[in-house]
Amino acid sequence: MGYVIEMLNITKDFPGILANDNVTLQVQKGEIHALLGENGAGKSTLMSILFGLYQPNSGTILVNGKEVEIKSPNDANDLHIGMVHQHFKLVHNFTVAENIVLGMEDTKNGFLKMDHAIQKIQALSDQFNFNLNPNDIISEISVGMQQRVEILKMLYRNAEIMIFDEPTAVLTPQEIEELIHIMKNLVKEGKSIVLITHKLKEIKAVADRCSVLRKGKYIGTVDVKTTNIEQMAEMMVGRKVLFDIPKSPIHLGKTVLSVRNLNMTNKDGKQVLKDVSFDVKAGEILCIAGIEGNGQTQLVEALSGLNPHYTGTIILHGNEISKASIRHRTTSGIGHIPEDRHKHGLVLDFTLAENMILQSYFDEEFQHHGFLKFENISSHTNDLIERFDVRSGKGEKTMARSMSGGNQQKAIVAREFDRNPDLMIAVQPTRGLDVGAIEYIHKQLISIRDQNKAVLLVSLELDEVMGISDRIIVMYEGELVASVHPDKVTENELGLYMSGSKRGEINEVV
Amino acid sequence: MKSFKNFLLKISESLKNTFSKKPKISLGENTKSSLYAILAGLIFGFILMLIFVPQDAFHGLWIIFTGAFQDGNESMGNVLLFAAPIIVTGLSVGFAFKTGLFNIGATGQLTVGSFVAIYIGVRWGFLPGHLHWIVAVLGAILAGAIWGFIPGLLKALFNVHEVVATIMLNYIAMYLVNWGVMSTVFDGLSKSKSVLESAIIPKMGLQWLFPDSSVTGGFFLAVIAVIIIYIVLEKTTFGYQLKAVGHNKEAARYAGINEKKAIISSMTIAGALSGLAGAIVYLTGSGAHLVVQNLLLSEGFDGIAVALLGLSHPIGVLLSGLFLGYIKNSGFYLQRLAFDTEVIKIIISTIIYFSALSMLFKKGFKNPFKKNKKTGGEK
Numbered sequence: 001m002g003y004v005i006e007m008l009n010i011t012k013d014f015p016g017i018l019a020n021d022n023v024t025l026q027v028q029k030g031e032i033h034a035l036l037g038e039n040g041a042g043k044s045t046l047m048s049i050l051f052g053l054y055q056p057n058s059g060t061i062l063v064n065g066k067e068v069e070i071k072s073p074n075d076a077n078d079l080h081i082g083m084v085h086q087h088f089k090l091v092h093n094f095t096v097a098e099n100i101v102l103g104m105e106d107t108k109n110g111f112l113k114m115d116h117a118i119q120k121i122q123a124l125s126d127q128f129n130f131n132l133n134p135n136d137i138i139s140e141i142s143v144g145m146q147q148r149v150e151i152l153k154m155l156y157r158n159a160e161i162m163i164f165d166e167p168t169a170v171l172t173p174q175e176i177e178e179l180i181h182i183m184k185n186l187v188k189e190g191k192s193i194v195l196i197t198h199k200l201k202e203i204k205a206v207a208d209r210c211s212v213l214r215k216g217k218y219i220g221t222v223d224v225k226t227t228n229i230e231q232m233a234e235m236m237v238g239r240k241v242l243f244d245i246p247k248s249p250i251h252l253g254k255t256v257l258s259v260r261n262l263n264m265t266n267k268d269g270k271q272v273l274k275d276v277s278f279d280v281k282a283g284e285i286l287c288i289a290g291i292e293g294n295g296q297t298q299l300v301e302a303l304s305g306l307n308p309h310y311t312g313t314i315i316l317h318g319n320e321i322s323k324a325s326i327r328h329r330t331t332s333g334i335g336h337i338p339e340d341r342h343k344h345g346l347v348l349d350f351t352l353a354e355n356m357i358l359q360s361y362f363d364e365e366f367q368h369h370g371f372l373k374f375e376n377i378s379s380h381t382n383d384l385i386e387r388f389d390v391r392s393g394k395g396e397k398t399m400a401r402s403m404s405g406g407n408q409q410k411a412i413v414a415r416e417f418d419r420n421p422d423l424m425i426a427v428q429p430t431r432g433l434d435v436g437a438i439e440y441i442h443k444q445l446i447s448i449r450d451q452n453k454a455v456l457l458v459s460l461e462l463d464e465v466m467g468i469s470d471r472i473i474v475m476y477e478g479e480l481v482a483s484v485h486p487d488k489v490t491e492n493e494l495g496l497y498m499s500g501s502k503r504g505e506i507n508e509v510v
Numbered sequence: 511m512k513s514f515k516n517f518l519l520k521i522s523e524s525l526k527n528t529f530s531k532k533p534k535i536s537l538g539e540n541t542k543s544s545l546y547a548i549l550a551g552l553i554f555g556f557i558l559m560l561i562f563v564p565q566d567a568f569h570g571l572w573i574i575f576t577g578a579f580q581d582g583n584e585s586m587g588n589v590l591l592f593a594a595p596i597i598v599t600g601l602s603v604g605f606a607f608k609t610g611l612f613n614i615g616a617t618g619q620l621t622v623g624s625f626v627a628i629y630i631g632v633r634w635g636f637l638p639g640h641l642h643w644i645v646a647v648l649g650a651i652l653a654g655a656i657w658g659f660i661p662g663l664l665k666a667l668f669n670v671h672e673v674v675a676t677i678m679l680n681y682i683a684m685y686l687v688n689w690g691v692m693s694t695v696f697d698g699l700s701k702s703k704s705v706l707e708s709a710i711i712p713k714m715g716l717q718w719l720f721p722d723s724s725v726t727g728g729f730f731l732a733v734i735a736v737i738i739i740y741i742v743l744e745k746t747t748f749g750y751q752l753k754a755v756g757h758n759k760e761a762a763r764y765a766g767i768n769e770k771k772a773i774i775s776s777m778t779i780a781g782a783l784s785g786l787a788g789a790i791v792y793l794t795g796s797g798a799h800l801v802v803q804n805l806l807l808s809e810g811f812d813g814i815a816v817a818l819l820g821l822s823h824p825i826g827v828l829l830s831g832l833f834l835g836y837i838k839n840s841g842f843y844l845q846r847l848a849f850d851t852e853v854i855k856i857i858i859s860t861i862i863y864f865s866a867l868s869m870l871f872k873k874g875f876k877n878p879f880k881k882n883k884k885t886g887g888e889k
Contacts, residue, residue: 304764306763306764325766326763326764326765326766327766327767328766330765330766331766336764338764343758343760343761344760344761344763344764345761345764346758346761347753347754347757347758347761347762348757348758349757349758350753350754350757354750358754358761358764358765359765359766361747361750361751361765362747366747367746367747370746370747370748371745371746371747372745372746372747372750
């Protein structure tokens with residue numbers, strides 16, 4: 001069988017970084033080819049070259065055996081290459097059909113002619129079981145459906161080769177199932193798919209072959225059926241990866257955080273926290289599990305002080321901090337790895353060094369009479385870069401915006417861990433990260449637990465919940481509905497609590 | 511009215527987004543983009559001259575280039591005279607940009623500052639001579655600060671958009687000052703009385719360099735303001751906080767920074783700078799009088815252009831302010847040709863505002879494969 005795409009010896013460098021170093025990728029017709037690599041391994045760069053967004057420094061690209069030059073996405077389009085970006089490119093107040101025809105609309109005397117397009121879209125949707133209504137407004141359909149619009153957009157443009165950039169990052173587990181089904185249907189119709197991902201389970205579930213990149217270098221291509229997850233992880237990270245991190249036995253200390261009768265009502269008058277009470281003790285990782293949107297975000301906002309509009313008491317080390325300012329809370333021993341690293345965790349247009357002092361710029365170590373001590377800031381940053389292995393193009397002077405997601409998260413972790421807080425609130429600390437980084441962050445969380453600190457982990461990932469927590473409390477619609485131990489509960493049972501179909505004992509919470 | 515407000519909000523948002531961002535590209539490229547913008551402005555100005563007075567167009571262009579040397583030391587001194595106030599209003603707008611605020615109220619702050627400076631300059635002759643001008647300058651700074659504090663407070667406490675608040679305050683300032691001039695320091699005809707000799711900002715040595723020009727030490731005040739603002743923004747925790755709020759309000763809050771305080775401080779300082787600019791304009795001996803008229807003073811709006819061209823950086827603002835001063839001075843000499851005053855103003859404004867498009871050029875000269883290109887991926 002011939003190759004539909006061959007990217008041979010591709011090299012591409014950016015200032016300070018060799019993004020692709022002699023990389024080769026060969027995709028067969030009618031296969032799902034996974035492109036695996038950590039954040040910053042060069043997957044997106046390679047695909048951007050294929051899609052015409054970047055030009056390689058050297059190397060050749062062959063489509064259907066013919067050498068081509070892809071100078072812009074339009075060229076890619078003419079070669080029937082399509083791409084579904086991680087962040088969708090849709091106009092939110094347009095209909096499905098309007099989005100799909102955008103840029104190649106049929107017109108008659110200057111007026112839009114949509115009838116034919118709508119028919120064609122409907123036919124395609126039916127053919128692939130997309131269940132889309134061409135007249136729905138984008139902002140009113142779910143993220144999963146929006147993704148289907150993106151896929152349909154490629155089909156409408158007769159794409160034969162489809163690039164999916166981390167397509168599952170934004171989807172719920174059920175939507176992921178459906179997407180996998182769609183992808184399998186697409187290859188059955190003769191399309192070829194390149195799947196960019198760092199999620200090994202998905203590769204196992206859907207891909208035929210898998211090419212691995214590491215730090216810009218091509219590591220190899222394997223047959224997915226005959227390779228197990230551990231082997232692929234090792235190729236990706238370059239060493240053996242521990243999926244289960246060993247933990248020492250628990251040594252419970254004093255109560256660090258005590259929350260009583262926390263209630264919060266949102267702007268629409270809906271009660272988002274209902275009488276939430278729990279304790280976190282030194283030396284334990286307490287995990288708050290639950291499906292997204294069941295009050296976890298609001299609970300953390302209350303604990304961190306980001307949203308002061310709540311009732312109830314929060315006691316840290318015996319001192320009530322319910323009315324304390326955010327600054328007071330962070331300086332009295334709360335570390336916070338926020339849910340949204342771009343919104344809260346980092347100032348993206350600050351340098352790495354400026355971000356590293358975000359929570360401590362006012363310390364005597366970093367300022368004197370209001371003047372910043374740049375030497376100390378710089379050595380502090382370099383120390384953190386070294387200790388926490390934060391990788392970036394220009395070291396402390398790197399703009400946070402230009403760093404990969406994993407390294408941005410590492411920077412936040414470094415900053416918060418270095419402050420040595422008694423209570424670490426970590427909200428989905430591994431979201432969007434690759435296995436290497438996940439393993440790293442889990443190790444860090446366990447290490448501060450072993451130093452007799454308290455960890456409050458909010459997570460949506462069942463693997464994570466079961467893997468590293470000492471105790472699990474489940475939130476459902478703003479209430480705590482169960483308190484369980486990870487060794488005494490199955491994932492299935494936990495799922496029932498999370499979906500609200502079962503309630504457990506919560507006595508031991510308080 | 512509502513759609514107009516939305517329109518303004520949109521413009522200010524997009525400007526803010528563009529300008530509160532730290533330039534990601536190297537200084538060399540930044541400067542290049544500004545220089546291309548200036549070049550484009552000059553070309554466009556030249557085209558206008560060709561349209562209006564074709565026979566004098568080339569001569570006119572020559573005068574624009576050589577304006578500072580038309581009348582020896584006088585014209586050179588006048589470049590500094592024109593540049594000083596717009597450097598400071600540029601600093602005012604740029605400083606607010608850095609904190610994520612669009613201070614379109616520089617003109618109003620400048621107006622109240624001007625009035626207070628003139629009032630003190632005319633009426634407070636009882637002050638000892640060497641203190642008189644200092645008090646007048648400080649009064650102007652204080653008045654401008656109050657005029658910046660009000661929209662800052664409204665924004666921080668009631669989330670009133672600063673663009674709307676400052677526009678309204680511009681008109682309030684204009685009418686209030688008209689009334690104030692007429693009832694306190696009116697010359698009986700159309701404008702304010704001349705300030706006393708002791709209230710004029712000393713020349714601080716510039717009289718040796720430019721004996722024929724009425725340039726004052728106001729230029730040095732502008733340079734000092736540039737240095738202070740540079741230090742505040744780049745070297746202090748206070749500036750760090752303001753910039754954090756400007757780049758990402760939520761992250762600043764997460765870091766325990768009081769963003770309300772930052773907004774109020776930033777607007778107050780921006781206002782104080784514009785107030786200082788008012789003092790620099792009117793505490794000169796060159797017959798600068800506050801005219802009672804229903805017109806917003808242009809120095810405030812020039813500040814926006816200066817801030818844009820200087821990419822909101824204090825040093826950039828200094829250089830772009832000097833450039834604008836140079837061009838304005840050249841405009842003065844265009845009158846020697848067959849150009850009408852209005853046409854000169856159009857040409858000069860065109861050059862200035864075209865120059866403010868440097869961001870456009872910056873995008874053009876940036877790595878063309880950056881983000882904005884990616885959206886072009888769809889067809």
